[in-house]
Amino acid sequence: MLILNFEKFPVLETERLTLRPISIDDVDEMFQQRSNPDVMKYIVRPLLQSRREAEELVRNYEFLFEQGISITWAISLKGESKMLGTVGFPRINKENYRGEIGYSLDPVNWNKGYMSEALKEIIQFGFKQLRMNTIEAVIHPENRASSSLMLKHGFVREAYFREHTFFDGRFQDVEIYSLLSPR
Template sequence: MLTFNFDTFPVLETERLKLKAISMDFVSDIFHQRSKKEVMQYIARPLLYLKIQAEDLVKNYQYLYEQRISISWAITLKDSGQMIGTVGYPRINKENYRGEVGYSLDPGYWYKGYMNEALEKVLKFGFEELHFHSIEAMIHPDNKASSDLVLKHGFVKEAYFKEYTYFEGKFLDVEVYSLLPKK
């Protein structure tokens, strides 16, 4: 079975970004992003309405990492330290060496290559450091930007599940994309 143990939270860097632990320092940024309908429109999670909800979310990210259940990073700009999004593996299937990648980005930073940069680094980390055999992405069928992003990174569309998730009184469809390590 897959295990992952780090003495310290792994910090990842790209040309323009620093990916680091989600901490209470980012509560305001998380609240700002997760309270925007355009950020959450394809993510089956409720909008945040109170800052304490963002605090609880940060505590949950920390708990899941401490318990080695999942790992997620704050995406920050190297030059300013500003948090612009999150990326990580919210669900890890240790028995099958499989991780599900998830991400969100503040709309002010869309279509500037930031998520492409962050995802490339996180996928590499997933295969090389977490030793995943495969990585999946569960994407709302209307989220073309997200499906285009994972396809750009070599993912293959494996399935379309009708009414897969129940959220806010509705059943939602989901597309499943998967990536195996390059050989």
């Protein structure tokens, strides 16, 4: 079974980015991003309504990592502390060595290749360090930025589920993209 028990949070570096733990210092950015309808347009989570909700979310990320349930990184530019977004495995199916990948960025940082750079590192980490066999992404069919990103990284569209998710008073379709471990 896949095990998630790091003594300390694994900080990762890419050419331009540092992937580090989300902390209480990120509450303002977390609130700004998760209350932004453009960021949340295709994410089935309610918009945050207050800074206090952002603080709860941050605490929950810390809790999930400490308990070995899931792992999510804050994305910052190297040498800077501001959180530009998040990337990680919010859901891990340990028995089947499957991780669901999730990611979002503040819109001022879209289309600069940042998420592609972060994903390259996180995908490797998922396969090599966490020993995942499959990484999957659950994507709203209209979220072209997200599906392009997955295809660019070699993911395959494996499924289209009709009326898969009940959110905001209605059922929504989803696409499932996945990537198998190269081994």
